[in-house]
Amino acid sequence: MATIRDVAKLAGVSVATVSRVINKNGYVHETTKQSVEAAISQLNYRPNEIARTLYKKNSKLIGLIIPDITNPFFTELARAIEDTAHHYGYTVVLCNTDEILEKEKHYIEVLQQRQADGCIMIINEKVTHSNLQQDFPIVALDRPIHAEIPFIHADHYQGGQLAAQILLRKGSKHLVHIRGPKYLDSAEARYQGFLDIVKKESVSYHILESSFQPSNDERLINDLFDRFPETDGIFAANDVIAVSALKTALRRGIAVPEELQIMGYDGILFGQLFYPSISTIAQPIYQLGEKATKILLQWIETKTCDPLVSCLPVEWIERDTTRKELLDEQHSNNR
Template identity: 55%
Template sequence: MATIRDVAKRAGVSVATVSRVLNETGYVHADTKAAVIKAIKELNYKPNYVARSLYKKSSRLIGLILPDITNPFFPELARAVEDVAHQYGYTVVLCNSDGDLEKEKNYLDVLTQNHADGLIVTTNRQNNMNYIDLDIPVVALDRTLHESIPEVRADHYGGGKMATELLIQRGCTFIAHVRGPSQLGPADERCRGFVNAAEQAGIAYHIVESQFDIPISEQTVSELLDTYPQIDGIFAGNDLIAVAAVKVALKRGISIPEELQVVGFDGIPLSACFYPAITTIVQPIYEMGKWATELLIQLITKKNIAAKTHCFPVKLAERETTKRMG
């Protein structure tokens, strides 16, 4: 394996000159730099990135902290982050916290100790103080960490209102919202949109809390329908809850959408593949991950950013779990 000394010898320069080229420090004449780069390629020299990170306190690493990699929403975000980071020469370190604050903090410690250049964070904890005083840039994705930390998110309130208004327009008279966990920003905002639309229309409604998890949500929806069999519309807190709601209804012989209409949230591919295909509020998931990564790289390279908060609009995808007009 070639060493930095081999590169210096091949290029006819000192080791210090090769080091300046690698670390982009100090002046190196263009011809000399070209000779060093040529020698690196010819020898297939691989720099010691650990040593370089210690020297420069930069690793070309971006930490991506997610709460639940089994939820299909998050791998799509991760794919976008990795795609954009790769284009800019960064490597993404994926950390799955399982929604555990202690595990999340351990990941944070490891990433900072290894000189990660920046972090993209989707945490289940609002106003998480672990990120306030870090010496590296942080971008919150689909969450709010702190007013001082830039964030990229979708219009959860508008989406909740849109979903509920659709159910009302399609003739529902008693709508349940099976919401995500309380104290989780997106879930709270979707619920707020639901309540606003239901109260403006003056229709009966009921709210139950679940998790973004199919088995747990099946139990929640089953208990809901036992207690309120007259429910004719469900706004699910995400597409996984919507899948659970449809499964429970069909097992009970409730026809969809004739007797029960269901709207989900997120727009993950599963919502279109499931039968019947689920009407849902679509977040631009890939675009959100892409924007968050580009924003983080702007912060890493100390460029000015246009705004600290970017809120993406959502759109409705009408499918088979809601009635058609006319």
């Protein structure tokens, strides 16, 4: 591996001159520049980023700390983040935590030791500031960390409302919401949105809580059909749960969407592969990842951090687990 000194020797100049050529700064005579470039290509020289990082203190490396890359929602976020980072010349380090606090702490430390320029985190535990090195840019994605840490998320309250409204307008009369765990603010917001609508419309409803384990979910949902056979609309906290609901319903011979409507949440790409395909409240997943990355990079490069909280709107994607007919306003308001 050739070094800058090899290049300098071959070109018959000093290392400073070579550095000037590489970085296009300072004065370099055209002739000198050419001979340096010739030496560079002759030696197939590539500057050592590590040495550069050591002096300049920026590594163009960012961390991505997520619970589990295997969860399709996170996968799609990761894809967006890597795309965006790459576009701006940054490299991303992948860190799976399984939501284990120890691993989260460990990775933060590793990233800082490696002089990462910042990181994007999806974690539950509210990391205390003391754990974090001063001035280490972090943005929280999907889940808030701390009031002073920028946070990008989708409007889950609106999503919960939307889900309930659509199920009702399309004729469901006995709703069930399978909510996510209480420690997730996003699950709480979806639940609140749902609740506010069903209460306003004073429609019958039940709330169940998912463990986010497909096999457990199927048991939960079977149970649901036994206990509340009149259920004709399910709002699932995410698409994977919606899929379990769909599977369980079909297995019991319940017609979807005729007898039972199912609304998923997240809008993962997979949802469209099912039969019937999963109607869902879609988060703008790619944009969430993109925005988080842009905010992080802006923070890194300009030391400023504009919006402390960004909330992106959700969108209903109509597919086949909800009915096509829309009841007219009057009718649905009658109840």
